[in-house]
Amino acid sequence: MPDFQNDLILITCASGKQSTALIPHIQRSYKKIRLQCNSSTSAQSLQDRYPDSEIVQADLANSDDCHRILKDVTACFLVLPPFHPHETTLGVNFIDACIAQKDNGGPLEHVVYSSVIHPILTKLLNHDCKRYIEEYLIESVVSYTILQPTHMMEMLPLHKLMQEEKPIHSVNWNPATRFSFVTTRDIGEAAGKVLRERERHVAATYQLVSTAVPLSYVEACAIVSKVLGKEVKAEHKGFEDAVDTSIKMINGGKEPPKAMKEIGARMFLYYNERGLIGNSNVLRWLLEREPTGYEEWVRLRVKEIEDQK
Template structure:
């Protein structure tokens, strides 16, 4: 039995679907009750990862964990470290941590929290021999929604429209998760950076979209305060983390190398153009 946390989110649902299709018995958990609607799962557990008793229930439900951290949680590092400790105590067969590319970047709150969990997992892995694998995905392609761009004629973004960020298809990451879960020994103690594309600016993404569709969409910068107001974000940590994200991407962008993902997939990673084609078919 394999547990997937944050399973009702976009990435979590894709990973659950891939594991179910691969024949795994999946326990899906999220604070969102919609997690119970995921097709093919054996069990849904609804609860708050910040609660120790709920974490104990989760660890007792499975012998492998795919830990996807909650988005912009002030307690993210504590949640992850506690799940690692409980997994050690329960002698779990495997702990797969969905981290982020370049967790050492101190200008990003959600990166530094994952860095702390990675460190804790590595120490625990060395002292307890908990089998683990750390996956470090790049910025997900689903953050560009071609249907929304089609409906509105614009791609609204909260960082500099000329800053370049690399991407990865969440389906490619899910494919790696299935491979790692199916061969614990081969991937034990490994850390894999999962980058799918070279870095593209928002303007370049829209250019690719227009070339494919024949449309005339435009890129539109939206300052981060306006963006946060549009999604009714009130949590202070979430707001601060998002501002750090906007500032970091505007100043430096974010990129990496696709060689590791190519090796793990045994093929070229999904291109942004192919991602668009796949999404526009749906």
């Protein structure tokens, strides 16, 4: 059973969307929280935002760093940097450190790994690499739960669209292709529940989808138009521009390595034709409520943005 006073919970990539959504749920239960980030800038930002948490700067490509941040950890939420050209290696490094911690009599009881929906899709390099991490985790001695979130609602730049008089959302693929969406609000709540109820979720794999019906970005922008009271158009951005600007942004504004651009290019080509479709039944069961619909998310996000003014 979890010891909410003494268990140490590790959250990786703590500045990212998923971890940011998870942290409030963990803070309500656990007293000891360790947040990992990669840069000194992120470390300072996290320290300012979560002064009662332990902040650790670590490179998950470094095995020694993985061992260091896992010291005395009871359970962890593992999410890895997006589009990293060596993501599988990062995951294996971390799991090896988890195995070593257990072998040395450490307190590690549970790893919650945030993977991706349909890691079996080998045409998507950013999915395929997670398939190997899932396999390595399943075959390890570590108790685990695997979460498989789909395409995130937060990809829509709602704040920008609210500011524009005639808003246009430039989509990196065919705007008519349909997707199943999830919001980080639901991911954070689901991951928090798993970390609070660890024993109930051992060896489970959960597909995380919020929307009951798949939506295209044309349909999503129509919902945004309804909420904002002004037309929001969806247009198809050119392929090369989409890859260059998106992957550079993910890489912190710096020119990304070639392998990172190739991962993004493969994903955009796939999304252009096929989208990404899943089912919301598991998330509904896990949350014990109706997952957040797209219009509900837009209204909640608009209110958050307006409250921050």
